[in-house]
Amino acid sequence: MTRSCLSYEWFFLIFFHGILLMCMSSCLKSATIPTFANETDYLALLDSKNRITQDPLQIMSSWNDSIHFCNWLGLTCSPSSKQVIVLDLEAKRLVGPIPPSLGNLTHLTRINLRNNRFYGEIPQEVGHLQHLQHLDLSRNSFGGKVPTNLSYCTQLRVLDVAYNNLVGQILGHLSSLSMSVFRPLKQLIKPSFTGTIPVSLSNASQLQYLDLAQNGLTGIVPQNLASLQSLVKLNLADNSLGKGKDADLDFLNFLANCTSLEGLGLYNNTFGEVLPSSIANLSTQLNTIVMGRNMIRGVIPLGIGNLVNLNVLGLENNYLGGTLPPVLGKLQKLSGKIPTTLGTCISLEYLYLGGNSFEGVIPQSLKNLRGLEDIDLSHNKLSRNIPEFLSKLLALKHLNISYNDFEGEVPSEGIFANASAISIFENEKLCGGVQELHLSSCSSKHPKLHGKLLALRIIIPLTCITIFVLLLLYFFPTCSIVKNLREGVLATSSFEDWQLPISYAELLESTNRFSENNLIGSGSFGSVYKGVLPRNGVVVAVKVLNLQQEGALKSFVNECNALRDIRHRNLLKIISVCSSVDHEGNDFKSLIFKFMCNGSLEQWLHPESDEQHQRKNLSFLQRLNIAIDVAYVLKYLHHHSQTPIVHCDLKPSNILLDEDMVAHVGDFGLVKYIFEASKNLSNTQTLSCGLKGSIGYIPLGNFSTK
Incomplete structure (x- = not known):
């Protein structure tokens, strides 16, 4: 009986273990x-x-x-x-x-x-x-x-x-969607969306953010965009909208229906109408209006002061006239730095910028405003020292710089000699000045000594680091970190470090309408012009593609794609590109590079007859340094770039020299990529260039003595 019970116990034990294992497996x-x-x-x-x-x-x-x-x-x-x-x-x-x-x-x-x-x-x-x-x-x-x-x-x-x-046109059929954000294209390389803004886009009634900037849009802005009553941001900047005529800005009359609108971007188009007074009826939520670089005429409407939340107002480079509306002084949401261009308003007598969020320093350009009688910069975030030139404005009768973050010694001459004419409350870092101000004295232990000690704390470590790096470069030239430093791999000339987009109109102005006097040279796919950007005075080289030439567009795309991914101090630095339409409505594409004042190596080795008296012969050391510079950049392209690159058209005319005779390699229109998969191909198939390049030049890698 006992043996029978034990056998049943073992049976049930094994049975339950089996069930448990099956569950775990499942x-x-x-x-x-x-x-x-x-x-x-x-x-x-x-x-x-x-x-x-x-x-x-x-x-x-x-x-x-x-x-x-x-x-x-x-x-x-x-x-x-x-x-x-x-x-x-x-x-x-x-x-x-x-x-x-x-x-x-x-x-x-x-x-x-x-x-x-x-x-x-x-x-x-x-x-x-x-x-x-x-x-x-x-x-x-x-x-x-x-x-x-x-x-x-x-x-x-x-x-x-x-x-x-x-590529293509804006997708009007998407207007049936309930989108809140529509950002179809903002392009750096190839042609962007073209055509007109479809009227049907206004059917997207839930749209909140419409960003169509940096495209090739033309025509007028549909008035029925005002039906987008949920619109928060409308950005149409950097296109060719408008016709430079009346009715270009009529759509502003209807945007008052967009009561949630906070940002309006119309920068760099061809709007040409008188600035309508209806701009004052736009949403009081507006904090940004950017309408610079157009052909807008007339005066700034008085009612613009109704936009009480405005902190950015850009109307530069238009044809506006008249006087600044006094109501602009009521805008108390302005931020950023005080514009230096205020110094050109030489007839200005009263400057009221109080109660805003301006930061930084008082610009030196204000010293030109010799007729200033009253300045109010109170309740901002201004800092640093009080500029000395304020004491030399002889017409100044009242100065209020209270509730800021100024520091250092208060001047004691000019208006600062009259304590009742100035207000400097709540600037806790100020010292000195006339006795009536009751400020602490600026002892030798206060700011100046502190400044000297701070300077020593900065200068001494920097000097030690500099000496260490120089010794490292001298004694350990084969170190990988040093090689990277010497080869400039850490230089920032990448495609992402661009400035603001440069328009066709700006290039037209900078090159004197692409005058022959500005022509630097010509190639198979286009011409290069010297220009001076009007926005900042930077001298540039503008490469304009001849799109009628077969292969020019492909060369443009190749060069943009290559420059997007590579960076090196011996590469010709690209500043921007322009993909637009010219004044005749034709496609226009150009690349804007840093200007190399010493021209190309070709001009030094083989000068034209009229250049003989201008050029000097290259010394042996200069030739050696140029060869080393080119070798460094080729090593980077072949071995250190994200994808190995072959230039395919390296020649003296594509090697540019800067003011220090440092070589920079340019013209990547025929560039080819070498992919890992090519390692498995035969020797006859690993050539990524083929017989391409300039006449008289063939890449050495295309031939073998075997």
């Missing part, structure tokens, strides 16, 4: 193998992973079967259905195309692939994602057109495809 399988319900998502993600050609951060290494795909980096799944609802791979440095299978992730509500290097066309299958609310593909290398069937994504609220290589 749980493990369900953790790693997708169920039939979400197998489609799993396969679509694997297809996307397989399309990635470069993954320097090893993001895709987490996309494996050891964990459920909902735990893969960059993915978020619905807790209930375990299907992907968010794909966020922003700034992961990924390279590759987007596969059509992305459209199989049918529950996606958000796609963020911003700031990578995805290329190819945006697949039409994205238009199948009916739950999609947010699509950000900006700052990539996508080409072609935006899929027209995005209008089927009826829940789309944010569309941002700026900074790509997309």
Whole structure:
């Protein structure tokens, strides 16, 4: 009987262990193998992973079967259905195309692939994602057109495809969507969206942010944009909108309906109407109006003072006349620095800028305003010392600089000798001045000694560091860090360090309408002109492409793509590009470079007959240094750039010399990339240039003595 009981106990024990093992096995399988319900998502993600050609951060290494795909980096799944609802791979440095299978992730509500290097066309299958609310593909290398069937994504609220290589016209059919943000294109390289602003765009009644800046838009602004009553920001800057005639700004009469409007950008277009008085009827929420670089006439309306929240008002480079409205003095939301251009208003007698948020110093240019009688700069954030020139303004009767952050010694001459004529309250770092001010004395232990000690604390460490670096360069020239320093890899001449966009009109003015007197040289794809930018007086070299010449557009795109990814002190520094239309309506493309005052190496080695008396012979040391400079930049291009690059047209005329006779290599129109895959090809197939370049020049790598 006892033996029978024991056998039953063993039987039940083994049975329950078996059930437990089966449950554990089932749980493990369900953790790693997708169920039939979400197998489609799993396969679509694997297809996307397989399309990635470069993954320097090893993001895709987490996309494996050891964990459920909902735990893969960059993915978020619905807790209930375990299907992907968010794909966020922003700034992961990924390279590759987007596969059509992305459209199989049918529950996606958000796609963020911003700031990578995805290329190819945006697949039409994205238009199948009916739950999609947010699509950000900006700052990539996508080409072609935006899929027209995005209008089927009826829940789309944010569309941002700026900074790509997309072409075409603005997508009027997207106006049926309830988008709150529409930022279709802001372009640095290839032609941007062209044509007119579609009238149907006004049907997007929920639109809050409409950013169409830096495109090739023409025509007039539709008046029915005023029906976008939820509009918060309207940016139409850097286009060719307007016709330089009356009625260009009529749409402003209707924008008063946009009661939530906070920003209005019309900078750098061709608006030419008289500035309408209806601008005073715009939303009182407006904090920014930028309308500079147009052809606007007339006077500034008196009612502009109604815009009480205005802190940025840009009307520069227009044809405005008359006097500044006194009501501008009522605007108390202004910020930034006091503009130095105020110094040109030599008839100014009263300057009231109190109660704003100005910061920085009082500009020296105000010393030109010798007729100033009253200055009020109180209740701002101004700092540093009180400038001495204020004591020399003989007409000045009252000065109020209270409630700022001034420091140092108060002058004791001029208006500062009369304590009742100045107000300097709540500037706790001030000292000295006349006795009636009751300020502490500026003893030798106070600011000056402190300043000297501070200077010594800065100068001594900097001197030691400089000596150390010089010794390092001298004694350890083979050190990798030193080589990087000497080769200028850390120099900042990248495509991202651009200044503000430069318009066609500005280039026309800077080169004296592309005068022959400004012509520096000509090549197979265009001409180079010397120019002086009117905005800052910088001397530049403007390379204008001849788009009628076959291959010129491809050369332009190649050069832009190459300069976007490389940086080196011996590369010709690019300042900006201009992709627009000229005064005849033709496509216009140019690159703006830093001007090299000593010309090209070609001009030194083989001067023209009229240059013989101007040029000096290159010394042996100069020739050696130029050769070393070129060698450094070639080594960088071949071995240290993100993707190895072959110049394919290196010759003396493409080597420019600056004021110190330092060589800079330019003209990357024929550049070619060498990809890793080429290592597996035969010797006859690894040539990335072919027989390209200038007549009389063939890359040495194209021939072998074998």
